Amino acid sequence: MVVEMKDAIKRYNGRVLALDYLSLEVNRGEVVGLLGPNGAGKTTAINAIVGLLNLDEGMIKVFGEDQSTKNRPLKKRIGLVTQEVTVYEELSAYENLRFFGSIYGLRGEQLERRIHEVAKLIGLEDRIKDIPKKYSGGMKRRLNIGCALLHEPELIIMDEPTVGIDPQSRNYILEFVKTLAKDANTSIIYTSHYIEEVQAISDKVYIIDQGHIIAKGTVKELISKMKGDQIVSISVKNHNVDSLKSLKALPDVKEVTFDEDTYQIIIEAGASILDKILVLLTKEIITNVNHQEATLEDVFLMLTGKSLRDGGSSD
């Protein structure tokens, strides 16, 4: 097992419970998606896994070794792709890759070989001599990922690696993550506010809320939790704040959210209440009604009662 976290407890300032008996496992070559609203404990869990903080209680083993801030040798086997782009803007991509490779002890021919391999992998081999200031957001993100790959880590943690980039670069990164796990047998922990990304690449998903795991399993297993539930999306023009409360009060309605101009309503299996819903929304101009299959986002919504993308970008 690559990561084994059991009953992890972490308090901040002795009071705020960031991790509350959190347990998770990551196996070799597995892509594990970590989902949770703001303040759920994702970043704390990640920080404990990479050795940036120590747990107050519980156990965490990485590659079978106890992880802590003092376990420096273990750090050579882990790569962290930070949420913010953390490359030196004044150094070229080549120099950035060289710096991060050197920090992990790569030297000489081995370092040169890895720089060129990684540059090719992230699609920057033609622009390797340029400074990141000349790059697009997507290229900077790719360089950010590249800097965590130089030392061929067996475990990579990607914390929101696609924030603020174009769809083309996002697809590139997602394909790249899948290839990395499949071809190099690398284990990847992936967090994102884009649930469809997690759904597309993860072998296993953990949903965290208030410091503990509220659901885990493959995407299929999680979606099966919604089996039979109906999801109705209703787009409106003039949103009435009171409607949300009224909809939630309807019998057979499991969850309701309003995002931008659309109500997302999860209804119990077999219930037939669409007419009641439409009556409640008579004060609003309905532009679209859609009945859809459950997605991971719906599972998340049902379990946490929150829409992930509304929750901001970090916890």
Next chain:
Amino acid sequence: MVDLVIRFYSLRVLKDIVGHVMLIGLPLLLITIMIALNEPHVPEEEFNNLVLFIGLAYTIMFQGFGAAYTSEGIENDFFKPFKSRLLVTPINPMRYVLMTLSTSIVLSFLQSTLLILYLMVVYQITINNVLGVLAALFLGVVLSQLLASLFIFLTKKAGTTQAIITVYLIAGMMVGGFFFSLPTSDLVVFLEKFSSPLAWVRYAAYGFIDGDVTRILVGMGLLSLGIVIVGLFSYRLSQKVLK
């Protein structure tokens, strides 16, 4: 690992053209202007002293600005998201900070040396015991850099650190009589000599120039003591920040 940090930090600094202009070009320009403005008002035999007075004042002042510049580097590496990226690597963060500071000390000292050489070459002045003067300037650089590191570890913000250093430099130089002559009283004379580390550097430097052993010992002693005290505080604070 040691040479790695020095190499890459130097590379980052060397690529910062604006930084060079501010820390080398600006003092050269200011020294040149101030000498040109004051030259007509002093007798020829006092020209050497004038150049030395102005040159040393600006050299010491820009050591402070050099230190403020270093705080930006430390902020970037240890107070922004970079902190996580560096702390997950096998590098020893304490060593990283020490190497960054050492590199900054060397670069800032080279800047001071360049300014002194400018005075000697362009204005043809003689500086008695120039190596001693450079030694005083070196201790001044070390203390300035440590002060900047202390402030950045304390405030966690380069902007605040730079504001503190700027106020400290202006106040220290005014009270120390770097900008203009102060009325002669025992208190003012005392402040001119000992009011701040800036004054200590000048006190020690003139001790070397005048061959005054007592002034050398007191000036260098104060600077060394300052380095030890500020260094210890900075070390303790950095341990808290980097843990």
